[in-house]
Amino acid sequence: MRYLTEFHDPELAQRLLDTIAATATRRWTLMEVCGGQTHAIIRHGLDQLLSEQIEFIHGPGCPVCVTPLEMIDQALAIAARPEVILCSFGDMLRVPGSASDLFSVRAAGGDVRVVYSPLDAVGIAEANPDREVVFFAVGFETTAPAAAMAAVTARRRRLANFSMLVSHVLVPPAMEAVLGAPDNRVQAFLAAGHVCTVMGTAQYEPLVAAYHVPIVVTGFEPLDLLDGVRQAVEQLEAGRAELVNAYPRAVRAEGNPAALAMLGEIFTVCDRAWRGIGTIAASGWRLAPAWADLDAQTRFGVADLTVAESPLCHSGAVLQGRIRPPDCPAFGTRCTPRHPLGATMVSAEGACAAYYQYRRLAPAGWTP
Amino acid sequence: MTSVDMSGWSCPAPLRDYPRIVLGHGGGGVLSAELVEHLFLPAFAPRSNAGAALADAAVLEVAGARLAFTTDSYVVRPLFFPGGSIGELAVHGTVNDLACRGAWPVALSSGFILEEGLELAVLDRVARAMGAAAAACGVRLVTGDTKVVEHGRADGLYVNTSGIGVVPPGVDVRPERARPGDRILLSGPIGEHGVAVLSVREGLEFGGDLRSDTAPLHGLVAAMLAASADGVHALRDPTRGGVATALCELAAGAGIGVEFTESAVAVPPAVDAACGFLGLDPLQVANEGRLVAFVADADTDAVLAAMRAHPAGADTAVIGTVTADHPGLVVARTAFGATRIVDRPLGDNLPRIC
Numbered sequence: 001m002r003y004l005t006e007f008h009d010p011e012l013a014q015r016l017l018d019t020i021a022a023t024a025t026r027r028w029t030l031m032e033v034c035g036g037q038t039h040a041i042i043r044h045g046l047d048q049l050l051s052e053q054i055e056f057i058h059g060p061g062c063p064v065c066v067t068p069l070e071m072i073d074q075a076l077a078i079a080a081r082p083e084v085i086l087c088s089f090g091d092m093l094r095v096p097g098s099a100s101d102l103f104s105v106r107a108a109g110g111d112v113r114v115v116y117s118p119l120d121a122v123g124i125a126e127a128n129p130d131r132e133v134v135f136f137a138v139g140f141e142t143t144a145p146a147a148a149m150a151a152v153t154a155r156r157r158r159l160a161n162f163s164m165l166v167s168h169v170l171v172p173p174a175m176e177a178v179l180g181a182p183d184n185r186v187q188a189f190l191a192a193g194h195v196c197t198v199m200g201t202a203q204y205e206p207l208v209a210a211y212h213v214p215i216v217v218t219g220f221e222p223l224d225l226l227d228g229v230r231q232a233v234e235q236l237e238a239g240r241a242e243l244v245n246a247y248p249r250a251v252r253a254e255g256n257p258a259a260l261a262m263l264g265e266i267f268t269v270c271d272r273a274w275r276g277i278g279t280i281a282a283s284g285w286r287l288a289p290a291w292a293d294l295d296a297q298t299r300f301g302v303a304d305l306t307v308a309e310s311p312l313c314h315s316g317a318v319l320q321g322r323i324r325p326p327d328c329p330a331f332g333t334r335c336t337p338r339h340p341l342g343a344t345m346v347s348a349e350g351a352c353a354a355y356y357q358y359r360r361l362a363p364a365g366w367t368p
Numbered sequence: 369m370t371s372v373d374m375s376g377w378s379c380p381a382p383l384r385d386y387p388r389i390v391l392g393h394g395g396g397g398v399l400s401a402e403l404v405e406h407l408f409l410p411a412f413a414p415r416s417n418a419g420a421a422l423a424d425a426a427v428l429e430v431a432g433a434r435l436a437f438t439t440d441s442y443v444v445r446p447l448f449f450p451g452g453s454i455g456e457l458a459v460h461g462t463v464n465d466l467a468c469r470g471a472w473p474v475a476l477s478s479g480f481i482l483e484e485g486l487e488l489a490v491l492d493r494v495a496r497a498m499g500a501a502a503a504a505c506g507v508r509l510v511t512g513d514t515k516v517v518e519h520g521r522a523d524g525l526y527v528n529t530s531g532i533g534v535v536p537p538g539v540d541v542r543p544e545r546a547r548p549g550d551r552i553l554l555s556g557p558i559g560e561h562g563v564a565v566l567s568v569r570e571g572l573e574f575g576g577d578l579r580s581d582t583a584p585l586h587g588l589v590a591a592m593l594a595a596s597a598d599g600v601h602a603l604r605d606p607t608r609g610g611v612a613t614a615l616c617e618l619a620a621g622a623g624i625g626v627e628f629t630e631s632a633v634a635v636p637p638a639v640d641a642a643c644g645f646l647g648l649d650p651l652q653v654a655n656e657g658r659l660v661a662f663v664a665d666a667d668t669d670a671v672l673a674a675m676r677a678h679p680a681g682a683d684t685a686v687i688g689t690v691t692a693d694h695p696g697l698v699v700a701r702t703a704f705g706a707t708r709i710v711d712r713p714l715g716d717n718l719p720r721i722c
């Protein structure tokens with residue numbers, strides 16, 4: 001497939017590694033924002049290969065990880081109802097709520113289905129008019145357009161039995177929260193390329209200006225990431241702070257106008273709790289008032305459900321880049337993918353899961 | 369924050385987390401293995417050596433002959449997919465489990481669980497596929513059973529096949545024989561079966577002309593053993609959980625370390641694209657016509673040549689070696705020269721959100 005193999009070329013990668021090594025006069029601290037980028041960095045060992053030049057701080061961009069505990073518990077409560085078919089993206093099923101997960105609800109008789117697209121949930125609603133079908137709409141700006149499309153489609157088809165449990169989150173406010181923290185160490189960002197495919201790049205100009213921080217919009221294949229690092233290092237070494245698009249094959253400055261128009265109609269910006277981080281002002285989307293009839297929180301009366309996080313789990317510090325996953329006392333012992341204490345251990349995109357899967361032991365002959 | 373002493377801590381007691389069976393218990397990964405080790409083995413044979421390597425088939429001494437015996441159930445959905453059906457799988461899967469002990473398959477049983485309302489034409493198609501596959505393998509379907517359950521209590525049909533085979537004299541293929549210095553051979557490109565099934569199961573339009581790799585492997589194994597009966601130490605067909613699981617099970621079962629070069633593992637472009645799209649790791653995707661072989665270093669050239677000369681192994685590659693370092697652990701060297709640990713999936717692979 002084009003656009004995959006080209007961006008895995010070892011010779012080109014070595015050239016970029018050499019360029020970065022020749023450019024960097026010191027070790028710089030970068031945050032890759034998106035969980036997909038974190039996984040690619042660890043899976044391909046880019047952090048090992050750049051260990052002298054770059055410290056990667058893994059950003060809060062894993063949608064599973066940051067979905068707040070009360071949202072998971074609300075999903076569990078809704079999914080346990082006999083009339084409900086709860087549709088979710090696959091990796092939400094193993095995320096622990098305060099006492100259970102969606103796999104367990106399903107094993108106990110709940111009808112929980114994995115969908116690849118929110119539109120599949122609309123199809124399920126159409127095929128099951130006697131059931132209530134709820135789509136668990138989580139994720140960043142990347143997944144939100146498809147959720148918006150599901151809402152529009154359900155209304156167009158007059159499906160009274162379709163609703164959405166919405167917990168969408170927005171990247172720029174989280175980046176600003178990282179930058180504004182008193183102990184922030186992030187010197188440059190690799191911004192999440194696919195978020196920018198939808199939203200465009202203009203949102204980052206104020207951050208670049210206010211915090212004098214280079215922001216490089218970056219893709220997800222190894223060469224994308226290395227080129228993003230190269231551009232960030234070149235700026236840092238020159239003392240510049242600019243917004244650069246290093247992922248032009250997918251990202252246009254204006255984003256996706258059709259998606260943006262639909263998002264503006266369906267959703268409205270709200271404060272949002274981030275699991276492990278806390279509430280960030282204006283960092284989420286909820287259904288706009290005109291679409292409130294699709295809101296599963298009110299339809300099933302779960303909005304008031306609130307709960308507490310495991311005190312052992314340090315996923316908040318991980319998500320904010322204050323500690324690395326192995327620094328958490330529960331990492332790999334009390335907390336594993338088999339028994340995750342926090343969502344960062346659950347999703348394939350979660351930073352703790354990435355470390356557990358690829359790095360939990362240093363084999364003999366290990367070259368960091 | 370609560371203060372906790374982590375020094376003496378070990379993993380939580382298996383099965384404690386899920387009081388009921390979840391789908392992941394059937395995924396061939398960690399949950400499946402724990403079910404076998406901590407529930408079935410203690411119940412079936414309390415004094416047996418729990419944790420001992422479990423091979424694809426048991427080898428029994430019967431009246432001076434060595435018979436391999438295995439069983440497998442097939443619940444694939446949909447029943448028909450590009451490149452095959454549940455019928456071929458039910459024959460090839462069991463034949464291959466026998467072959468991975470070096471056995472020549474002799475006979476299979478077939479047990480059907482049918483859902484009320486299943487169309488006879490569908491059952492006929494599956495049965496014919498089984499018959500044709502068995503004939504092509506030179507193995508007979510000699511006994512069987514049929515049960516019908518009420519509508520809604522099964523998903524169309526399930527098949528169980530058990531198989532017996534004869535282990536030729538001088539052949540001893542089992543996980544424990546893998547040893548440091550062995551070379552690791554993979555008989556072809558990976559991921560085709562899992563992605564072919566997924567592409568039709570989820571109604572996703574990808575995969576192009578991708579077809580399941582389902583195929584019998586006993587002919588290939590016989591050719592390998594003819595090249596070096598003693599040098600073929602261990603074999604595994606990387607079905608559920610893929611090559612990652614096969615290597616991890618071998619590493620854990622034999623107490624050896626495995627190192628392999630990621631770029632030596634052939635991933636067809638369509639598999640690579642589908643996995644990238646769905647957030648799956650090709651190393652964890654199922655194959656039904658591939659095997660992983662652990663071969664003595666001195667015999668590698670001969671076995672490799674024999675495999676490449678056989679149609680089922682034409683694309684065989686040496687992907688790695690067995691090491692005494694990091695026993696129980698599988699380490700991949702990435703295309704860029706870094707290393708990473710390769711693990712089994714916990715249960716079923718979960719597609720990523722984005």
